[in-house]
Amino acid sequence: xxxxxxxxxxxxxxxxxxxxxxxxxxxxxxxxxxxxxxxxxxxxxxxxxxxxxxxxxxxxxxxxxxxxxxxxxxxxxxxxxxxxxxxxxxxxxxxxxxxxxxxxxxxxxxxxxxxxxxxxxxxxxxxxxxxxxxxxxxxxxxxxxxxxxxxxxxxxxxxxxxxxxxxxxxxxxxxxxxxxxxxxxxxxxxxxxxxxxxxxxxxxxxxxxxxxxxxxxxxxxxxxxxxxxxxxxxxxxxxxxxxxxxxxxxxxxxxxxxxxxxxxxxxxxxxxxxxxxxxxxxxxxxxxxxxxxxxxxxxxxxxxxxxxxxxxxxxxxxxxxx
Amino acid sequence: xxxxxxxxxxxxxxxxxxxxxxxxxxxxxxxxxxxxxxxxxxxxxxxxxxxxxxxxxxxxxxxxxxxxxxxxxxxxxxxxxxxxxxxxxxxxxxxxxxxxxxxxxxxxxxxxxxxxxxxxxxxxxxxxxxxxxxxxxxxxxxxxxxxxxxxxxxxxxxxxxxxxxxxxxxxxxxxxxxxxxxxxxxxxxxxxxxxxxxxxxxxxxxxxxxxxxxxxxxxxxxxxxxxxxxxxxxxxxxxxxxxxxxxxxxxxxxxxxx
Numbered sequence: 001x002x003x004x005x006x007x008x009x010x011x012x013x014x015x016x017x018x019x020x021x022x023x024x025x026x027x028x029x030x031x032x033x034x035x036x037x038x039x040x041x042x043x044x045x046x047x048x049x050x051x052x053x054x055x056x057x058x059x060x061x062x063x064x065x066x067x068x069x070x071x072x073x074x075x076x077x078x079x080x081x082x083x084x085x086x087x088x089x090x091x092x093x094x095x096x097x098x099x100x101x102x103x104x105x106x107x108x109x110x111x112x113x114x115x116x117x118x119x120x121x122x123x124x125x126x127x128x129x130x131x132x133x134x135x136x137x138x139x140x141x142x143x144x145x146x147x148x149x150x151x152x153x154x155x156x157x158x159x160x161x162x163x164x165x166x167x168x169x170x171x172x173x174x175x176x177x178x179x180x181x182x183x184x185x186x187x188x189x190x191x192x193x194x195x196x197x198x199x200x201x202x203x204x205x206x207x208x209x210x211x212x213x214x215x216x217x218x219x220x221x222x223x224x225x226x227x228x229x230x231x232x233x234x235x236x237x238x239x240x241x242x243x244x245x246x247x248x249x250x251x252x253x254x255x256x257x258x259x260x261x262x263x264x265x266x267x268x269x270x271x272x273x274x275x276x277x278x279x280x281x282x283x284x285x286x287x288x289x290x291x292x293x294x295x296x297x298x299x300x301x302x303x304x305x306x307x308x309x310x311x312x313x314x315x316x317x318x319x320x321x322x
Numbered sequence: 323x324x325x326x327x328x329x330x331x332x333x334x335x336x337x338x339x340x341x342x343x344x345x346x347x348x349x350x351x352x353x354x355x356x357x358x359x360x361x362x363x364x365x366x367x368x369x370x371x372x373x374x375x376x377x378x379x380x381x382x383x384x385x386x387x388x389x390x391x392x393x394x395x396x397x398x399x400x401x402x403x404x405x406x407x408x409x410x411x412x413x414x415x416x417x418x419x420x421x422x423x424x425x426x427x428x429x430x431x432x433x434x435x436x437x438x439x440x441x442x443x444x445x446x447x448x449x450x451x452x453x454x455x456x457x458x459x460x461x462x463x464x465x466x467x468x469x470x471x472x473x474x475x476x477x478x479x480x481x482x483x484x485x486x487x488x489x490x491x492x493x494x495x496x497x498x499x500x501x502x503x504x505x506x507x508x509x510x511x512x513x514x515x516x517x518x519x520x521x522x523x524x525x526x527x528x529x530x531x532x533x534x535x536x537x538x539x540x541x542x543x544x545x546x547x548x549x550x551x552x553x554x555x556x557x558x559x560x561x562x563x564x565x566x567x568x569x570x571x572x573x574x575x576x577x578x579x580x
Contacts, residue, residue, distance in 0.1 A: 053524045054418045057577050079420050090415030092407075094340040106332050135343070151415070 006065075007032040007159050007191035008053060010085045013062035014215075015048055023059065024215035029206075030193060032158075035185045038195040038301070039208030045215040046085060046195035053193070067156045067158045080108070083152035087163045089144060093137040097128045097147050100136060101154060108155035122150040126180075142173035149180065159191045160184070166201060174201075181205055199303040211310055218310040220287070223303060230301040230309060233275030235282060237268040240292040251289030255281050264314055266294075269305075274278040326422040326447045333421075333429020337403070338436065351437065355392040355445045359385065363452070366512060375514055378455065385456075386466050386538045387511035392445060393438045393470035394531055397477030398502045399436055401446030401485030401494040408489055417577065427482055427569045433480045435471040444465045458542035465551060466538030472558040473534040477502075484568035486576040505531045510539075533557050 008030040015023040023045045030036040038046045052068055055075035062312045064071040067081035084090075090268045092100055110118060123129045126146040128307045136144060152160055165181065166174040182205060185192050196202050202209050203223045210220040219226055236259070239248065242265050252270060258278055260271040261290065272278040275298035286293055299305075308314050341347060363381050370380040377383040407413045416426055446456075446463060457460055485494050506512075508525050509532035515523055526532040537554035540546050 050579060056418050057580050058415055076420065079418060082418070084415065084418045086411050086414055088411035088414065090411040092336065092340070092412050093410065094343055095336065099336075099339070103332055103336055104415075104419070107329065107419045108414070109420070 005032065005068075006030060006067075007034075007062075008036070008066050008193060010049065010053065010064045011062055012027055013049065013052060013059045013064065014188075015052070015059045020257060022215055023052075023062075025062075025210070026216055028060070028210050028217055030191060030222060032191050033189045034207045035181075035192040035194060035205055037202040037209035038193065038212050039197070039199065039202040039206075039209050039307070040195075040212035041197055044212040046197075046212055047163055050084070050086075050161050050193070050195060050210075054082055054161055055079055075253060081158045083155070083157035083160045085145075085148045085152045085160070085162045085165055087167065089149055091136050091139075091144050094135060096133050096135055097123060097139070097143075097150075098132045101151055101296070104151045105154045108142075110155070118154060122154060126150045127220065140171055140173075142176065145169060145173075145177060148179070149184075153184075156188070158189070159193065162192060162194045164195055166196070166198065178204055198305070203303050211307055213311045219306060226303065226306045227301040230271065230305050231272040232271055232301075234305050235270045235272055235275055235278060236292040236297045236299065237270075237282065237286070238292050238296075239266045239268055239286075240317045242266050243268070243291065247289055248286060248291045249290060250281065251285045255285045258282060260309070262308065262312075262314075267306065267314070269314070271305075275299075326425050326428070329422045329425030330428040330432060333425055334436075335434040337430060337433035341433070341437070351396075351441065352444060355441050356448055358391065359388045359445055359448055359450075359531045362388065362512065369513065370519060377489075379453065381449060381452055381454045382456075383514070383539075384512065385445060385454045386542060387535060388449075389442045389445050389466055390470050390473065390509075390531060390534045390538060391506050391511055392441050392476055393474035393534075394506060395502055396434060396438055396441070397474035398481055398498040399494075400430060400478035401481035401483075401498075402491065403430065404482050404485035405489065405491050406495060408485070413486075413576075415575065416579075423573050424566065424570045426573070427479060427566055430482060431475045431478050431566065432472050438471050438474045439467060442470060448466060450474070457544035458546060462538075462542035462546065465541035465555070469534045469537045469555055469558055472555070472562045473530055476530060476558065476562045479562070479565035479569040483572035484563070486569070486572040489576075506530060509535050511535050520547055530558060530561055 006029045011027045013026045014022045026045060026049060036230060038049060040046055052059050053064055053071060055071060055078050058072065066078050069077045069081065071078050098119060101122060105115045105118060123132045125264050126149065128143060128147060128150065129138065131143060136147060139147065162181065169177060178201065181192070181194070184190060193248050194205055206223065208220070210217045243263055248268055249261055249263060252258055258270050258272045262269050270282070279296055279298065283293060283296065304314065363384055366384070367380055369375060370377065402522070404413070481494065481498065484497060488494065508522055509529050510518070510526065511531065515526065533554040537551045541551050
């Protein structure tokens, strides 16, 4: 793969587990010093992408480079340049925070006073100084996560991978973590690849993001670009009864200035140039079609709408257990 | 090579430290071989009266057997630690770091050898206390302990490798249970070789537990046949290297499967 100035470059990645196609020609590029978000539901292929880019596993085909180094040809050199905060943690719960960080530093070749200083610095920086000599098993979820990030940073990597960094955390802890990640992204020219299935997280943290669905990138851009692709407002109508026979759909097809009508269960969505002007006509058309309405909301385009548009499914619905 | 050694030592330190924090584990690890020695010693005491049984007392004969058995069992169960690290993501974290792959195995094996040394000393000490005699002296005991460590290392490496491939506690438990006791009883750990059925003698020839028992017992006699000792120790060393290599290869299979 030819070297590029991009911090991360992935091309045509494919990977199949038994019968499941996890990646199906996925590719994207991340500029150095930026935060790039991979957004998608569980099973979309985000974690597999991270595993390939961090040298943990290999793709069936395709190419990738990280920090200008070919991931497949020189995994050893890639490992020196990257830090990983994996979904499944990686903290040794029987060790203290300090011991975890020290071992991690030793593995990257830090020794003696330099190592001690760096460990102390990170413990301080991530609010773990007081708990430094306690066994990590007793840490709260947020503390373990912060230790994870500190371990990922010990060798001052150029590219940091954050695989679902806030999954399973309490809302307040999540907000703290967002502040922490936002702070990281401003420092030392660090490039961050963030995977998440929280729209809000991607919207807040990522300078650019790609929507992943079934192992492919279906849309890519800045959050605003992606939202800007959607002309006008979104109208969301909650119906009293599910609409399996397309009655509601047919009713709205006759309303001028309303398009992209989708119905999932009791939830109807449509797009229009001017939401408040279209609502009376929409309600009238539904009533005339014999469809009873529970509530109506108008919203500016959100990433959820972007997701819906590109995958044909509502994001929240995707997240619900089947 | 030197990086592999350094990394192995970092890993060994981590494993020893984690063990030291589990008082119950330490208690059980130290008490279990004592129970085996006393229990087997009592149950099979009359063995020494069998015509043709060479040793003066059964405890003379049994003590090396228990040392070997303890090392074999510790090795066989070693994979459980790998499963725990896999489940917590610790192994994945190391695999994306520059850590040398063999060190992830050898670090565990060195820890195993250190624990096995302590257990061996306890068993031998207790054996002496209840009246065992070892004419081979300190040199003989050193051979016994070293060969046991090689056996424990071989089985430990296999157990680690299997844990990486199976990734399930149940599989490691089932395999250890299935293999360890038969391996121990298909050797002369508890019974003089020429007093067991012919087919067991034949099978035992290919059993690493038997190689260890042979080398240890021979080295503990008044005038050991060092040729026999060295040949068995050589087999064990080769086996240990081969198993460690296999276990290191298992990382590749693991990484391909995730």
